[in-house]
Amino acid sequence: MAGYEPKEIERKWQAVWAEEKTWEVANPGQPGSDESKPKAYVLEMLPYPSGEPHVGHLKCYAVGDAIAHFRRRHGFEVIHPMGYDSFGLPAENNAIKTGEAPRVATERSIESFRRQFREWGISIDWSRELATHTPEYYRWTQWIFLQLFERGLAYRTEAPVQWCPKDATVLANEQVVDGRCERCGTEVIQRSLEQWFFRITEYADRLLEDFELLESWPEHVITMQRNWIGRSEGAEVVFRCEEVDLDFPVFTTRPDTLFGATFFVLAPEHPELERLVAGTPAEEQVREYVNRVGRESAEERGAEDREKTGVPLGRSVVNPVNGEEIPMFVADYVLMEYGTGAIMAVPGHDSRDYEFAQKFGLPVQRVIEGSDPEQAQDDEGLPFSGDGPMVGSSQFDGKHNREAYDEIVAWLEADGRGEPAVNYRLRDWLVSRQRYWGAPIPVVYCEECGIVPVPEDQLPVELPEIEDYAPQGKSPLAAAEDWVATECPRCGAAARRETDTMDTFVDSSWYFLRYLDAGNDGAAWDRAAADHWMPVDQYIGGVEHAILHLMYARFFTKALSDLGQLGVQEPFANLFTQGMITRDGAKMSKSKGNTVSPGDYVERYGADTARTYVCFMGPPERGGDWTDEGVEGVNRFLSRLSRLCGEVGERTEAGEPDPAAEGAARELLAKAHWAIDKTTRDFQRGFQFNTVISAVMELVNDAYRLKDDLYATPEGGAAVRFATATAASLVFPFAPHLGSEVYEQLTGTRVWEQPWPEADPSLLVSDTVTLVVQVNGKLRDRIEAPAEAPKEELLRLARESAKVAKHLDGSEIVKEIVVPGKLVNLVVR
RNA sequence: GCCGGAGUGGCGGAACUGGCAUACGCGAUCGACUCAAAAUCGAUUGCCCUUGCGGGCUUGUGGGUUCGAAUCCCACCUCCGGCACCA
Numbered sequence: 001m002a003g004y005e006p007k008e009i010e011r012k013w014q015a016v017w018a019e020e021k022t023w024e025v026a027n028p029g030q031p032g033s034d035e036s037k038p039k040a041y042v043l044e045m046l047p048y049p050s051g052e053p054h055v056g057h058l059k060c061y062a063v064g065d066a067i068a069h070f071r072r073r074h075g076f077e078v079i080h081p082m083g084y085d086s087f088g089l090p091a092e093n094n095a096i097k098t099g100e101a102p103r104v105a106t107e108r109s110i111e112s113f114r115r116q117f118r119e120w121g122i123s124i125d126w127s128r129e130l131a132t133h134t135p136e137y138y139r140w141t142q143w144i145f146l147q148l149f150e151r152g153l154a155y156r157t158e159a160p161v162q163w164c165p166k167d168a169t170v171l172a173n174e175q176v177v178d179g180r181c182e183r184c185g186t187e188v189i190q191r192s193l194e195q196w197f198f199r200i201t202e203y204a205d206r207l208l209e210d211f212e213l214l215e216s217w218p219e220h221v222i223t224m225q226r227n228w229i230g231r232s233e234g235a236e237v238v239f240r241c242e243e244v245d246l247d248f249p250v251f252t253t254r255p256d257t258l259f260g261a262t263f264f265v266l267a268p269e270h271p272e273l274e275r276l277v278a279g280t281p282a283e284e285q286v287r288e289y290v291n292r293v294g295r296e297s298a299e300e301r302g303a304e305d306r307e308k309t310g311v312p313l314g315r316s317v318v319n320p321v322n323g324e325e326i327p328m329f330v331a332d333y334v335l336m337e338y339g340t341g342a343i344m345a346v347p348g349h350d351s352r353d354y355e356f357a358q359k360f361g362l363p364v365q366r367v368i369e370g371s372d373p374e375q376a377q378d379d380e381g382l383p384f385s386g387d388g389p390m391v392g393s394s395q396f397d398g399k400h401n402r403e404a405y406d407e408i409v410a411w412l413e414a415d416g417r418g419e420p421a422v423n424y425r426l427r428d429w430l431v432s433r434q435r436y437w438g439a440p441i442p443v444v445y446c447e448e449c450g451i452v453p454v455p456e457d458q459l460p461v462e463l464p465e466i467e468d469y470a471p472q473g474k475s476p477l478a479a480a481e482d483w484v485a486t487e488c489p490r491c492g493a494a495a496r497r498e499t500d501t502m503d504t505f506v507d508s509s510w511y512f513l514r515y516l517d518a519g520n521d522g523a524a525w526d527r528a529a530a531d532h533w534m535p536v537d538q539y540i541g542g543v544e545h546a547i548l549h550l551m552y553a554r555f556f557t558k559a560l561s562d563l564g565q566l567g568v569q570e571p572f573a574n575l576f577t578q579g580m581i582t583r584d585g586a587k588m589s590k591s592k593g594n595t596v597s598p599g600d601y602v603e604r605y606g607a608d609t610a611r612t613y614v615c616f617m618g619p620p621e622r623g624g625d626w627t628d629e630g631v632e633g634v635n636r637f638l639s640r641l642s643r644l645c646g647e648v649g650e651r652t653e654a655g656e657p658d659p660a661a662e663g664a665a666r667e668l669l670a671k672a673h674w675a676i677d678k679t680t681r682d683f684q685r686g687f688q689f690n691t692v693i694s695a696v697m698e699l700v701n702d703a704y705r706l707k708d709d710l711y712a713t714p715e716g717g718a719a720v721r722f723a724t725a726t727a728a729s730l731v732f733p734f735a736p737h738l739g740s741e742v743y744e745q746l747t748g749t750r751v752w753e754q755p756w757p758e759a760d761p762s763l764l765v766s767d768t769v770t771l772v773v774q775v776n777g778k779l780r781d782r783i784e785a786p787a788e789a790p791k792e793e794l795l796r797l798a799r800e801s802a803k804v805a806k807h808l809d810g811s812e813i814v815k816e817i818v819v820p821g822k823l824v825n826l827v828v829r
Numbered sequence: 830g831c832c833g834g835a836g837u838g839g840c841g842g843a844a845c846u847g848g849c850a851u852a853c854g855c856g857a858u859c860g861a862c863u864c865a866a867a868a869u870c871g872a873u874u875g876c877c878c879u880u881g882c883g884g885g886c887u888u889g890u891g892g893g894u895u896c897g898a899a900u901c902c903c904a905c906c907u908c909c910g911g912c913a914c915c916a
Binding site for chain 1: 830831832833834835840841842843844845848849852853854855856869870895896897909910911912913914915916
């Protein structure tokens with residue numbers, strides 16, 4: 001090899017892998033299946049195919065591929081598939097703008113992704129490729145929907161949605177930017193419409209408990225999901241309004257502060273509000289307030305520094321713990337979506353209630369003693385959120401509030417005035433979209449029979465071709481009248497199809513199962529195939545999916561397990577989240593003009609350089625800033641390896657290196673084994689690819705430094721040949737083309753068919769060590785010392801050092817610390 | 830406000846269990862090769878004082894534990910990410 005010609009090398013090896021289908025694996029029982037090997041499912045999050053792949057894709061698949069190669073060479077049968085999350089809004093918005101059918105643009109994009117993945121040399125089992133927009137795929141998405149529907153896990157109900165008055169359409173939450181319609185800029189309002197939901201809240205507790213079943217997930221992802229689910233324990237307590245003969249339950253996490261409740265607040269959307277004020281003097285003011293709040297966006301309402309607002313209702317409820325009548329208010333700081341939409345307000349121990357009480361001149365009552373004895377019992381230092389003995393709480397006075405907690409709930413429960421309760425922040429998953437480019441929801445509406453699921457044997461409900469993709473107040477699918485008009489599968493009468501499509505997160509909540517049996521047209525997957533491959537052993541993707549995608553997929557897995565379709569409770573045993581690559585310190589975006597196109601770099605430097613660079617930038621879980629100089633540095637390294645290979649091939653003979661070699665040969669062999677040991681450990685220790693690559697760089701640097709001496713003897717030649725082949729072998733997971741080429745030239749074998757090398761322990765230790773000598777903890781000298789030297793010997797060597805002696809002069813040694821094989825510290829006075 | 834993560838040269842970063850701080854890469858300076866440039870190869874490169882030998886200082890800040898701290902403990906500061914009127 002003269003110069004480094006990545007284009008030539010990469011084309012050569014890609015052709016081999018494509019022709020020999022190197023990365024394909026068979027399911028158990030199929031020809032070619034190797035069941036003697038343990039399995040490993042390595043999976044990167046599937047891409048949304050829009051335009052061309054960007055650097056985020058490059059990083060994700062470079063990281064995942066390195067892991068896949070590493071596992072293969074450790075004897076695992078690795079399944080490493082690829083697909084496309086090809087339904088979704090960008091293709092549809094593009095269609096509205098240009099008139100080009102979403103299918104056409106999407107398939108063009110898929111072609112580009114597919115081509116580039118091959119050009120990057122990612123080791124994909126292409127026989128399992130899928131795209132979620134194809135009927136062969138979404139047929140099974142629809143089938144899962146029906147399974148959930150049958151079990152009552154999919155249901156239709158009225159719900160508030162975002163509505164754009166100008167476009168006369170419902171918008172997905174993602175289409176609402178700062179309270180305005182993404183496309184026309186009109187302020188959106190909330191409307192109540194019939195929508196489809198998945199009952200994920202039924203799985204809230206299992207989604208929390210089963211974090212224990214995971215092997216290794218980043219702690220912050222688990223925390224984010226935990227916060228998102230937002231489980232809180234407390235009590236539901238009933239406050240009664242005698243005047244209108246209504247019970248108002250509230251949820252509270254602080255039943256210990258019940259005696260401090262001095263007023264009561266309803267959310268503006270509370271359904272009983274109308275009844276409370278109808279025909280009263282407060283009616284007009286309340287209605288005006290509710291309307292005003294209704295016009296405000298969620299963002300305005302939730303603003304951080306917003307002042308409390310509200311209106312008195314002129315009604316009161318009875319506090320069940322002491323029979324006190326407390327006044328009722330409506331205020332927008334109480335949310336209808338959480339708890340019961342009503343709260344007991346305890347201004348003495350809750351800062352929000354306190355703020356409201358201040359503004360409206362309401363009494364503030366202390367019921368827990370403060371820690372400051374000066375103000376322990378008076379109103380100074382309120383609101384107080386800490387713990388302490390209770391006061392002003394009748395029979396509970398003097399008890400610590402945390403102890404009284406359960407007693408109060410039990411006392412209320414005995415009289416039917418309350419009970420323990422659990423609340424979640426998590427809402428059911430709204431899955432219907434009034435959009436074209438998604439999987440049709442497979443139900444029909446019949447005058448007689450109501451909602452009727454489409455029978456399984458009539459799936460898929462195919463997405464019809466339409467002319468106009470713009471939503472007109474209902475799904476664009478409603479315009480396809482021939483398609484909408486159908487007959488009821490149950491009674492045969494005229495019926496109409498559901499025109500909403502599914503959220504694309506539904507498609508991506510089960511794709512990892514379809515890979516396992518992608519060609520199956522009789523079932524979504526074969527249970528035996530799923531039992532063999534699941535769970536995913538290593539999942540890799542961006543942290544932006546920490547909550548939604550990962551939680552939906554967990555939910556699907558549990559639901560499908562309950563349906564008998566799966567044998568696992570968790571889909572992803574290990575999760576790795578990669579950090580984002582920036583440019584000039586900023587997130588890449590077309591508007592900023594700081595995007596990096598992987599294709600350009602692959603063209604200029606080769607795929608090996610681009611892949612190795614994104615792995616070398618820094619720890620892969622962290623982000624990094626893309627620099628062209630950094631890319632060139634990595635390219636220089638690969639070129640050095642390539643040139644070294646050429647020289648070594650010419651000047652040395654093939655042969656086994658001698659582990660008993662001495663001098664420079666021994667030094668380089670030791671370095672090679674050090675690199676094997678270091679890369680193996682760093683790979684396993686959380687995918688520290690940056691240090692893995694730097695170890696290979698060190699090996700190559702040492703080979704350059706020593707090579708001219710080594711060529712002189714056969715022993716030296718064998719050493720440098722071994723070192724170079726080893727560098728190729730270790731760098732192969734990142735730079736598979738060059739790794740294969742160099743390894744083949746020097747050994748005549750294919751590197752991916754070789755097991756990952758093992759370090760020879762005898763070459764990891766050396767006869768001598770560098771002894772660090774400190775005086776009072778400060779480094780004063782370094783001495784070569786026999787590795788096995790006893791303490792006394794090391795102390796003697798240390799004291800004999802002239803550099804050390806200088807610092808000992810005239811002082812008395814009061815202590816001697818010796819760490820054998822490492823260091824001597826002399827403490828002087 | 831709450832939760833999570835991070836602060837190390839000019840820059841990206843390394844340092845395993847408390848034991849040589851700054852590996853590797855970038856950038857910079859110098860040299861070799863060349864008519865010249867690029868490429869390549871080699872040397873130097875934390876800061877300060879010193880002609881030199883050498884010495885002092887240095888892991889966000891302040892304190893503590895220890896023979897010894899980037900690493901452990903306490904307090905504080907800054908930056909990044911997530912959630913946020915969730916009762």
